[in-house]
Amino acid sequence: MGLAEFCDHHGFDRLRNYVIADGGRRYGTRVIAAAAHGHLPDRAPLRPSDVADDDAVNETLKGLRFEVKELRPPKWTREELILACSRLFSNNLVAQRANDPAVRELAQLLQRLPFHAPEDRGLNFRSVNSVQRKLYDLQTSLPDYAKKETRGGALDEVVIDEFRANEIDMHRQAAAIRAQHETRAWALFSAEGERKYGGNTGYPDVLGSSYVYDNNVGRSQQLREGHVIAIRDGEDVLGVARISRIDHQEDVPKEQKVCPRCQGGRFDERRVQRPRYRCRRTSCHHEFEQPETKPTKVTQYVAYYGGTWRALDGAITADELKEACTDEAVQNAIRPLDVAKLGAMLTRVAVPLPSQVAEERVAAKVKTARRTITERDETAGADDEAPRGGRRERRTKARNGQDKFRKKLVQRYGHVCAITGPCPAEVLQAAHLRSFAEHETHNLDEGVLLRADVHLLFDNGLLAIDPTTWRVVLAPSLSEYQDYAKFDGVEFAMGPCKKAITDHFVAVTANWM
Template sequence: MGLGDITADAVSTAMAEHDRLGLIEFCNQHGFDRFRNYVIADDTRRYGTRVITAAAHGRLPGQVPLTPPEVADDDLVNQLLEGLGFEVRELRPPKWTREELTLACSQLFSNDRVAQRVNDPAVQHLAAFLRRLPFHAPQDRGLNFRSVNSVQRKLFDLGTRLPEYKGKRTRGGALDEVIIGEFLADEAEMHRRAAAIRAEHEPKAWALFSAERKHDSDAGSSGVLGSSFVYDNNFSRSQELREGHVVVIHDDEDVLGIARIGRIDHEDGQAGVTKYVAYYGGTWRAVDGAISSDDLKDASTDMAAHDVIKPLDIDKVEAMLARVAVSLPSQAAEARSVAKIRSVRRIVTGKDVRGGEDDGVAPTGGRREIKAKARKGQDKFRKKLIQRYGHVCAITGRCPAEVLQAAHLRSFAEHETHNLDEGVLLRADVHLLFDSGLLAVDPTTRRVVLAPSLSTYPHYTQFDGAEFAVGPSEKAITDHFLAVTGAWIGQQGGNQEGL
């Protein structure tokens, strides 16, 4: 069966289910987000065309609901629904709020009251910022919500309300003239209001301190490294953390990892103490000492000596991570991944997966559940290599910290020394090939060569001829090459077991 087999009765049944569960519950159950470009209009109710069509397919005999990619073609979905007698409408972007117009007017007045074009970076930045604001629910945003073109048009609309404009006014909105009037009356105050809106909603990053409890003041700070951070309202700035904020987890010595908060739960306790659990496991990226806690101070905006929660400059955090080949977790990618995983889990388990069902009971009391340093294979040698090369395998490129291992160009068992110039970072499987004498580096070209026995493994033959990292000792590379390749061609002295 395909889309063409969906019936009007199946669609109506899906709409009834939507009414019973509500929009959020219905979308979560079927693995969809709440963004809708087109809706079925039924009196005053609105139903997203894609999710309704996907659910309707599951109402057919012997069929299951469709996934988001299977109903991604709006034209095909809309044609089907209209053919079944349903009214389909494009969801128009919502009206501009006072806050949005204040930001737009601030931009206009900052540019000598001249509306900038779509290719102007300031307009592009404003559009991106407006799309991040929480004033409109995702299901109400519609197609092209605060696109660069729509923002440029609004700047022009506002410009036609200025007293010096002599042309014909555009249609705009009634609030446009009100906000323009407020800027004309007190421009400095309105710019301050715009700055306050930006300060409240700009992307934020936080340094969260994680270590074994040393003082009574540490009570309330716990969690599970790589999954959650537990804190309470006794901590300074505890009320400022929000879903979507970036968090950098560190201890006394190192940055352990970075993530983006996906959800914050709270639980009221005794004596007015509220415990919070910030979950971030979906975007956790281990850093494993590539950045020190001292380095993190360069990104701070207020590193008070004993604060567990400290604000960071997110641009500096991003630049710091880029130097070690780690990128900020993507909020949009996480949302798509969560929706997909929920859909699959619902099919596998036969249960709806919502909220924190998989996270178990939030930690309570002062009990510490932190795993302060989950350092698989971590030692000082590996840490120094990560600080030198970042999270980059010398052959395959950027890698998650969890699969990067410290490799010796000369056998440690033979020399028992950790010479940094004779060490490289290698992905775990590549490291095994390297130590097994199945991979070497041509010292004349610094490109990878593979043992003939790997020629039937396409996953690894792609690395034949790959450029090797710059930095390791040329003599160590040469010695390793001669020993390994000698074994391949049957030369004596090329015993790979001695590597």
């Protein structure tokens, strides 16, 4: 089992401060201690929260005669040094203090760069203090520095000499590194039916979960995992998210609408003027009533983002989003956005930018639980008589037996939310662990009492119960909401059917990764 698989199996990320060495390989002390505990008689592996105290873990391992070493930060790469020197030379060759916003920004950028594997970084990797120290080391390496020189690396002097020889070109290199790795944001057009522009015959998008496009779409090759996306239709911004992964499939058959004359797929539909369509190709401009259809093959991409999805429900209009676009190609389905402007718009409506760190943390936890879940046949208990199910006709369809279902649950659990604890009766709702619309029955073992807002989170796939720990797990998109983030890891009430809990967990968390 490799390192990544081992950490995922036990629910740990790959970050580590301390390691033990064995046979030339290094192992993080926390994950080793957690896994080893599971090999003791009648013991289970520990969770990350159980081994959060590095000092306690290290003392235990030292007591067992393991040699514990602090993981030293990796050497600075050339790209990192170019960014640091660019900061130094931009400040008149003076290293700024650790509390300077520019130093904090540089530290945050360096932490995002992919030049070092997570397991080699350590938890204090490229901290503000360490970045400030490197800036000072670079300053003392300058030929004109009169005081005592600090200890730097040989590559430090090489990059400094390159800046002294051609500072303008080196600043350009620093800007190129930033442009390649800084967070990017995109406006993605999605609508039911056919997309408006070009010859596309529609894509099977799943709003709130995935976005489908192909290699014929402009800028399709620029989307990356970790990029922020704003999904819009013709009128509103439907929501924002961060791409967690992108899958692709080659040679996917597709029917493409084309201009009857030039066979091109770029044409506009006109609402009033006739003929209805006009080719956008400069050498054609043919006008026609209906496009032709021709079969083609494309490379299809699916961008998944469900774990960080935050619905906006029209809080920002499509026209307002255009102000954040950095190009003029209004016809394109994928358009670049100014991250700062998008962030300001979201702040105005009290929606934070999706957190990549939160998504990675939840993904590690969820992967472990999904891997260890086993299907078990459980039947509903027969102690209580379930109320009659089905529906009766009113002006709208109402659930038969819903009031009795809630009463039975109150008799079983009291006025207690299965997650938040005791609640006023007015906010306590009877929740079905399986969608009532699918089976239209009231099974008491598949029901719980939930506070109204928590019930909505549960039904909308933002909250689930880990059946391996019987504790609450939250979608990454809730990480910035403190009133809900505190429920992460809370123990769920005992009693409900584990099979129903497991099925809900598996279905919901599939969209989080």
